[in-house]
Amino acid sequence: xxxxxxxxxxxxxxxxxxxxSACSRPASAPNQPGRLVxxxxxxxxxxxxxxxxxxxxxxxxxxxxxxxxLLPNDSDVSHQFFLTSLEGGSADFDVLVADVVWVPExxxxxxxxxxxxxxxxxxxxxxxxxxxxxxxxxxxKTWAVPWYLDVGLLYYRTDLVPRAPRTWxxxxxxxxxxxxxDPSLQGYLWQGRQYEGLVCNVYExxxxxxxxxxxxxxxxxxTPEAAAALTLLRRLISTGVSPPSVTxxxxxxxxxxxxxxxxxFMRNWPYALGEAQQEGSAIRGKVAISPLPTQHGEPGFGxxxxxxxxxxxxxxxxxxxxxxxxxxxxxxxxxxxxxxLEYGRNPPRRAAYLxxxxxxxxxxxxxLLPLLERARPRPLTPYYGxxxxxxxxxxxxAISGVRPPAQALQRAQAQADRLMGAPR
Amino acid sequence: xxxxxxxxxxxxxxxxxxxPFLWQVLTSLxxxxxxxxxxxxxxxxLQAYAExxxxxxxxxxxxxxxxxxxxxxxxxxxxxxxxxxxLARLPVPGRGALLAAALGASMFPxxxxxxPLFLLIRALGLRDQLAGLVLPYATFALPLTLWVLxxxxxxxxxxxxxxxxxxxxxxxxxxxxxxxPLAAPGLVTTGxxxxxxxxxxxxxxxxxxxxxxxxxxxxxxALFASEHAEPWAQIAAASVIVTLPLVILTLAxxxxxxxxxxxxxxxx
Amino acid sequence: xxxxxxxxxxxxxxxxxxxxxxxxxxLGTIWLSLHRSILVFHEHRFVxxxxxxxxxxxxxxxxxxxxxxxxxxxAVSAELALxxxxxxxxxxxxxxxxxxxxxxxxxxxxxxxxSARLWGWLFNPDHGLVARMxxxxxxxxxxxxxxxxxxxxxxxxxxxxxxxxxxxxAGLQAIPVELGRAAALDGAGPLRILWSITLPxxxxxxxxxxxxxxxxxxxxxDAVYVLTGGGPANTTETxxxxxxxxxxxxxxxGYGSTIAVATFVCVxxxxxxxxxxxxxxxxxx
Numbered sequence: 014x015x016x017x018x019x020x021x022x023x024x025x026x027x028x029x030x031x032x033x034s035a036c037s038r039p040a041s042a043p044n045q046p047g048r049l050v051x052x053x054x055x056x057x058x059x060x061x062x063x064x065x066x067x068x069x070x071x072x073x074x075x076x077x078x079x080x081x082x083l084l085p086n087d088s089d090v091s092h093q094f095f096l097t098s099l100e101g102g103s104a105d106f107d108v109l110v111a112d113v114v115w116v117p118e119x120x121x122x123x124x125x126x127x128x129x130x131x132x133x134x135x136x137x138x139x140x141x142x143x144x145x146x147x148x149x150x151x152x153x154k155t156w157a158v159p160w161y162l163d164v165g166l167l168y169y170r171t172d173l174v175p176r177a178p179r180t181w182x183x184x185x186x187x188x189x190x191x192x193x194x195d196p197s198l199q200g201y202l203w204q205g206r207q208y209e210g211l212v213c214n215v216y217e218x219x220x221x222x223x224x225x226x227x228x229x230x231x232x233x234x235x236t237p238e239a240a241a242a243l244t245l246l247r248r249l250i251s252t253g254v255s256p257p258s259v260t261x262x263x264x265x266x267x268x269x270x271x272x273x274x275x276x277x278f279m280r281n282w283p284y285a286l287g288e289a290q291q292e293g294s295a296i297r298g299k300v301a302i303s304p305l306p307t308q309h310g311e312p313g314f315g316x317x318x319x320x321x322x323x324x325x326x327x328x329x330x331x332x333x334x335x336x337x338x339x340x341x342x343x344x345x346x347x348x349x350x351x352x353x354l355e356y357g358r359n360p361p362r363r364a365a366y367l368x369x370x371x372x373x374x375x376x377x378x379x380x381l382l383p384l385l386e387r388a389r390p391r392p393l394t395p396y397y398g399x400x401x402x403x404x405x406x407x408x409x410x411a412i413s414g415v416r417p418p419a420q421a422l423q424r425a426q427a428q429a430d431r432l433m434g435a436p437r
Numbered sequence: 438x439x440x441x442x443x444x445x446x447x448x449x450x451x452x453x454x455x456x457p458f459l460w461q462v463l464t465s466l467x468x469x470x471x472x473x474x475x476x477x478x479x480x481x482x483l484q485a486y487a488e489x490x491x492x493x494x495x496x497x498x499x500x501x502x503x504x505x506x507x508x509x510x511x512x513x514x515x516x517x518x519x520x521x522x523x524l525a526r527l528p529v530p531g532r533g534a535l536l537a538a539a540l541g542a543s544m545f546p547x548x549x550x551x552x553p554l555f556l557l558i559r560a561l562g563l564r565d566q567l568a569g570l571v572l573p574y575a576t577f578a579l580p581l582t583l584w585v586l587x588x589x590x591x592x593x594x595x596x597x598x599x600x601x602x603x604x605x606x607x608x609x610x611x612x613x614x615x616x617x618p619l620a621a622p623g624l625v626t627t628g629x630x631x632x633x634x635x636x637x638x639x640x641x642x643x644x645x646x647x648x649x650x651x652x653x654x655x656x657x658x659a660l661f662a663s664e665h666a667e668p669w670a671q672i673a674a675a676s677v678i679v680t681l682p683l684v685i686l687t688l689a690x691x692x693x694x695x696x697x698x699x700x701x702x703x704x705x
Numbered sequence: 706x707x708x709x710x711x712x713x714x715x716x717x718x719x720x721x722x723x724x725x726x727x728x729x730x731x732l733g734t735i736w737l738s739l740h741r742s743i744l745v746f747h748e749h750r751f752v753x754x755x756x757x758x759x760x761x762x763x764x765x766x767x768x769x770x771x772x773x774x775x776x777x778x779x780a781v782s783a784e785l786a787l788x789x790x791x792x793x794x795x796x797x798x799x800x801x802x803x804x805x806x807x808x809x810x811x812x813x814x815x816x817x818x819x820s821a822r823l824w825g826w827l828f829n830p831d832h833g834l835v836a837r838m839x840x841x842x843x844x845x846x847x848x849x850x851x852x853x854x855x856x857x858x859x860x861x862x863x864x865x866x867x868x869x870x871x872x873x874x875a876g877l878q879a880i881p882v883e884l885g886r887a888a889a890l891d892g893a894g895p896l897r898i899l900w901s902i903t904l905p906x907x908x909x910x911x912x913x914x915x916x917x918x919x920x921x922x923x924x925x926x927d928a929v930y931v932l933t934g935g936g937p938a939n940t941t942e943t944x945x946x947x948x949x950x951x952x953x954x955x956x957x958x959g960y961g962s963t964i965a966v967a968t969f970v971c972v973x974x975x976x977x978x979x980x981x982x983x984x985x986x987x988x989x990x
Contacts, residue, residue: 097647101564118711122745174956207936399955454808522717529714542727544976546924549969553733637816639927655818687814
């Protein structure tokens with residue numbers, strides 16, 4: 014009996030020792046002098062062009078060992094990654110990507126470095142599109158540099174409707190007309206799952222009804238414009254203009270259905286156009302884009318999306334010059350062009366849209382300039398990261414009919430005010 | 438007639454228990470183009486398994502889980518066996534209260550402790566370290582160890598301990614030389630239960646680790662997917678890989694586990 | 706050193722660990738619940754019972770509570786009913802019992818996260834087995850309010866029925882066989898025996914299983930979080946998920962702690978019942 018036990022104990026101790034060595038092994042070995050770590054989100058597509066760009070940095074900076082780390086491809090999960098690691102004072106990475114809506118939060122929390130001396134706000138405002146520059150400056154300081162942009166668009170089928178609808182009423186009428194001819198078609202697809210994309214969709218509708226995102230320091234949620242917007246989105250579903258599945262759809266579900274020719278309209282980001290025009294696509298040559306519809310027919314405002322590059326506030330001074338050089342390279346006009354041509358990403362630099370190579374190689378991107386100039390950010394507040402969960406919850410409840418829009422907005426307003434510290 | 442009924446009931450029960458897992462196995466073997474089929478895959482492939490292990494990331498994750506689970510097991514057995522022996526055989530004041538407190542702690546919703554534990558782990562510099570998971574895991578693992586092992590030590594004849602003491606053993610020597618070897622089956626049962634619970638833990642692992650190379654198996658599987666097309670075959674393959682060892686372990690030790698589980702539940 | 710002192714020494718490490726990972730954090734959570742504490746902006750100030758006042762008016766909290774209670778009640782009832790059938794089957798059959806018992810352990814051994822993923826695929830609106838096998842209109846189980854919570858209940862029932870079955874089996878095996886035989890001789894049918902003899906004698910085991918499972922269901926996190934993330938429209942948001950999102954996604958440690966303490970209180974009520982049921986029988990003679 015004793016020997017059995019001793020053998021067993023030996024086994025346990027051995028596994029424990031193995032476990033300990035695995036636990037205590039430094040996994041990412043931070044803080045080595047010559048090392049620079051870039052954290053970015055998946056780019057999709059062929060990795061080679063991006064690798065080549067990084068290779069160029071390595072050639073020009075032989076003393077720096079550049080490493081990359083990938084984020085999960087879910088904006089909410091990535092945000093939580095930054096929350097736990099940057100809050101914990103992590104110096105495991107130096108250059109990081111930030112979603113448009115995170116920059117004020119990260120800046121206020123002291124997680125990202127002030128870049129005003131290398132990238133003065135005035136220079137940014139001159140070189141970049143207005144919404145992109147706005148999103149990275151806060152109280153007269155620069156906290157990040159725009160990397161590439163996204164904007165919400167309306168996609169429509171040129172073979173099914175006469176022209177792009179300018180008002181919501183037109184969109185509904187066009188969809189009905191097309192569906193009486195072919196009842197198997199779906200009307201208008203958009204992203205209604207409880208996630209960040211829904212917030213973009215709802216804000217676009219709110220702006221289309223003349224609403225604003227902020228009223229002073231508060232979020233403007235409990236307003237007639239927002240109620241009208243949510244009522245409209247709910248009505249689209251209840252009247253069958255949008256299929257019930259939109260309440261659980263994200264970008265890809267809607268793109269796949271639209272690209273298979275099953276729908277008349279879709280709201281999506283610019284990437285869907287490249288996919289739709291690819292060979293083998295059922296709607297190749299039968300699809301066009303336009304600004305989103307509004308209540309009164311002026312061109313709609315698309316939500317601004319996209320990624321910015323920032324520098325970790327914990328990055329030591331001796332690594333900062335290299336980090337700045339990397340940010341400069343990745344946000345240069347050449348890099349803008351490369352991301353447009355190779356990855357279909359919209360350049361944030363104004364000059365890129367006049368670039369002959371880009372106009373020739375990616376006309377569908379070049380034509381987006383007027384839409385990007387009208388892009389609007391979701392509310393720019395340091396509390397956005399905390400608010401998005403509230404917005405997602407209540408918007409989702411309103412569009413899926415769990416509670417009336419006005420009530421959902423009241424609830425969202427009360428929670429947001431409490432979080433932002435407004436007097437109750 | 439009765440036999441037919443029993444047979445039907447057996448089949449239904451077996452399908453209910455094993456069916457969903459077998460479907461996952463099938464999913465993992467299907468090529469991408471056959472994911473929408475209901476029938477058996479015509480061209481089964483191990484490609485999803487190869488993709489899961491590509492770049493070593495998943496092997497790292499499995500090693501992480503193994504390390505955390507075995508360290509937790511070791512820690513809880515070491516601390517728990519000693520305490521359980523004392524609770525069973527020595528005149529420790531307030532032992533009923535201690536056992537009750539341990540049981541109470543095991544019923545804490547993890548969400549009620551996660552905030553301060555996060556702050557504590559961060560202050561200790563253990564954030565995003567596997568070692569930072571071992572202590573929190575003791576919240577649920579140590580009470581289990583205490584209860585099962587105390588019961589085991591009580592079942593051993595009390596005379597054994599008395600005899601050892603009369604022979605001149607110190608209480609510790611009596612524990613180490615005489616009682617612990619006899620409690621080996623209890624240690625195995627407890628160790629297995631603690632290992633399995635630690636291997637499966639999700640909330641603490643999700644909260645206290647952030648970088649991909651420090652994730653444990655449940656976190657890696659939960660975050661496997663992406664916003665765009667979900668790699669269902671890979672998720673299924675990863676699920677099968679992490680589940681098979683547990684299923685084998687469970688089936689190999691099923692009698693012990695069942696007795697440990699039901700003792701843990703029925704007696705506390 | 707006296708045995709008493711040695712005993713205390715031996716128990717000390719376990720007590721220290723439990724105090725560090727259970728007592729300290731729970732007190733810490735209660736303390737945090739009295740603060741406005743926004744971790745990322747280093748806002749931390751004492752606000753007394755403000756958070757609690759908010760909680761009582763917070764409709765989202767009340768719906769999370771209702772969701773959790775509904776989830777627990779339905780899931781535990783289903784688990785008890787199914788678990789009883791399984792236990793009777795395991796107790797009754799002789800050929801194939803080993804096979805069945807092994808099969809019963811499979812869902813138990815599968816990590817909860819994996820089982821949520823597995824069912825997530827089965828409930829997938831486009832390719833899932835469930836949507837395609839059920840008759841009638843295709844239902845998007847995970848995307849439709851009202852359905853999603855029941856999908857989560859299915860996952861929980863599948864995962865934990867084995868545990869219930871094993872406890873009830875242990876209870877069944879403790880019932881003397883003679884009782885049933887005697888009743889059968891007196892002309893009682895099997896259903897009558899089940900109702901009048903087996904179930905009354907099984908009551909303690911049923912009670913233990915119910916409370917034990919109830920405790921787990923009230924604090925459910927993994928299965929639902931991975932399956933639905935609390936959506937659609939928060940209709941599957943349980944107390945733990947709401948607290949987790951407030952704590953770790955929003956970084957609002959003050960209010961998040963308030964929800965966590967509220968969860969703790971709800972679970973404690975059940976735990977108290979359980980301790981009252983179980984502990985007295987365990988006191989050393």
